[in-house]
Amino acid sequence: MHDHSDMPGHLARRFQQIAVAIFHEEAEAAGFDLTPVQYVALAVLRQHPGIDQATLAGLIAYDRTTIGGVIDRLVQKGLMARAISPKDRRAHVLHLTEAGLATLEGIQPAVEAAQRRMVAGLEPAEVTEFIRLFRKAIAAATERSRVPAKPAP
Amino acid sequence: MHDHSDMPGHLARRFQQIAVAIFHEEAEAAGFDLTPVQYVALAVLRQHPGIDQATLAGLIAYDRTTIGGVIDRLVQKGLMARAISPKDRRAHVLHLTEAGLATLEGIQPAVEAAQRRMVAGLEPAEVTEFIRLFRKAIAAATERSRVPAKPAP
DNA sequence: CACTGATTATCAGTATACTGTCAATTTAGG
């Protein structure tokens, strides 16, 4: 009855695998060495400068532990700066560097091309519906996830 | 215009994250210690007994390096047996053990419950459409650019 | 049979991803 290729779990894994591969191809072709995860972290930080690691993790639904390593690599590449918050000495506040902003702007066309390629097999109306179903399924399941996405402060 | 939460790439990552978390919850609640990847490997091996690692990897679109570690852990758990093929001494042919078959059958209800929970926020017709769009997008990406199979050198 | 090229699996290295635990610190409650 249920082949694994009909299961949402397997399809999700396979689609994500393809999405990551396409992102890497487009980013590399454009001359950037940035992973999808690193890109989203930079993009969200541009919209919310000065947030700490936990807030950033909440905004993009990353695990608290995972985000530390991601930020380490972005800091090492010189794209992000990390400093201890004067208001809360536990927290590390984050800012984009000049290089980080330049990278974000430079990679934007490649990112958009990658998003289009991921759904290149679908009609435009199907793309819209695909995204709507993704968002609806995710919204319903978010309450039970250990990593719920939090709204911006 | 383009928020990261509208991008297929980010939605794919988020949905997959939720799918894995739900799978683990259901599997653990049923008393099994099996990851989604390990489950699919076992399930496909039941349908194709005696295949080698490369064939298994191809059937479920796993990386050939990754599959080695997955099989290592399944062999260590006693769920799978690995032996050198008499026809091709490079190849390792795989079989389910008795325990592997028992685990597969025992975990089946939990797996099905997990698949339902992943799309619990969607109407039944939406679930069907969601799966159809997944398959269509994946099929197009797979045949167009052979992602993530090896690129033509 | 020897040579070439392809295939099978492994290893090293890098990057997510999550669990559990811990120290430092802040906040809440009495």
Add this chain to the structure above:
DNA sequence: CCTAAATTGACAGTATACTGATAATCAGTG
């Protein structure tokens, strides 16, 4: 004010996931 609870980020450990390199083996050709 002072202690208990919560929060922040780190660490160790496990599991995917992919790239590039390598050894062993097989298949096809001359």
